[in-house]
Amino acid sequence: MKIQYLGTAAAEGIPAIFCQCETCKKSRKAGGKNIRTRSQALIDDTILIDLPADTYMHSLVNNIDLSKIHTCIITHDHGDHLYPLEIANRRNGFAHLDDGDTLDIYVTTPGYNKLALVKEKFDDNSQHRVQLHKIEQFESFVAQGYEINAFKAYHSELCEPVFYAIKKDEKSILYAHDTGIFLEETWDALKKYGTKFDLVSLDCTFSVQPWTEGEHMTLKSNAIVRDRLFEMGLADENTVFVANHFTHNGMATHDEIKKVADEMGFITSYDGMVIEV
Ligand SMILES: [Zn+2]
Numbered sequence: 285m286k287i288q289y290l291g292t293a294a295a296e297g298i299p300a301i302f303c304q305c306e307t308c309k310k311s312r313k314a315g316g317k318n319i320r321t322r323s324q325a326l327i328d329d330t331i332l333i334d335l336p337a338d339t340y341m342h343s344l345v346n347n348i349d350l351s352k353i354h355t356c357i358i359t360h361d362h363g364d365h366l367y368p369l370e371i372a373n374r375r376n377g378f379a380h381l382d383d384g385d386t387l388d389i390y391v392t393t394p395g396y397n398k399l400a401l402v403k404e405k406f407d408d409n410s411q412h413r414v415q416l417h418k419i420e421q422f423e424s425f426v427a428q429g430y431e432i433n434a435f436k437a438y439h440s441e442l443c444e445p446v447f448y449a450i451k452k453d454e455k456s457i458l459y460a461h462d463t464g465i466f467l468e469e470t471w472d473a474l475k476k477y478g479t480k481f482d483l484v485s486l487d488c489t490f491s492v493q494p495w496t497e498g499e500h501m502t503l504k505s506n507a508i509v510r511d512r513l514f515e516m517g518l519a520d521e522n523t524v525f526v527a528n529h530f531t532h533n534g535m536a537t538h539d540e541i542k543k544v545a546d547e548m549g550f551i552t553s554y555d556g557m558v559i560e561v
């Protein structure tokens with residue numbers, strides 16, 4: 285299974301769009317992996333995770349033909365993960381598609397409602413081009429042969445946030461953004477899920493900061509999650525661990541995060557990174 289990281293930043297990007305902080309200045313100057321766009325990933329060129337405003341730019345930079353993507357799963361409706369207006373560009377007159385080329389979007393209620401408002405403006409000939417599937421926290425479903433489990437995230441409750449386990453052909457990836465250290469009910473659900481992960485991608489919004497509380501994580505909290513996954517048999521020495529989804533408020537550039545993450549056994553994500561497990 286392949287995961288391609290298209291965007292690896294939190295809401296404001298790095299350097300943040302209107303920011304003059306030291307981390308943003310250093311990141312801007314260093315360039316390369318220190319530049320991060322809003323959160324998005326692609327599994328096996330097939331399952332798109334999230335739909336931020338940077339989606340169009342991601343498709344250009346990575347040469348991805350979005351007309352050929354038919355499944356999109358949304359974690360929650362924060363702006364760095366869902367830009368609802370973009371789907372309007374799939375309707376008649378804005379996209380020329382073969383009949384039957386549907387984009388299925390799986391999303392919890394708050395994001396569903398925002399997307400449904402945009403879809404209302406589609407004419408009858410375009411309605412089939414975006415199919416919205418309202419999902420619940422802890423629901424599982426199958427899309428294009430992938431078994432997808434939506435776990436409840438510890439994140440802004442009003443969003444009904446989820447993070448995903450994606451499984452196919454004996455391979456399994458856990459993509460856990462945005463969330464703090466998991467809720468007990470989520471650990472219980474992961475225990476029931478019971479499959480060892482080949483790759484675990486963890487929210488690391490505040491990177492090198494020393495705390496572990498709250499609705500996002502740090503490298504320190506990532507280590508706590510990793511320990512528990514090992515204890516539960518959901519990870520082993522072959523599991524690849526990735527720290528991802530960073531804010532400039534973590535006060536570290538990619539290069540500075542990587543130094544610490546390498547020592548702790550985490551891969552530091554960057555825009556365009558591809559890992560196959
Ligand atoms: Zn986010």
Ligand SMILES: [Zn+2]
Binds near residue numbers: 299300303304307533
């Ligand atoms: Zn900044």
Ligand SMILES: [Zn+2]
Binds near residue numbers: 360362439462
């Ligand atoms: Zn969020």
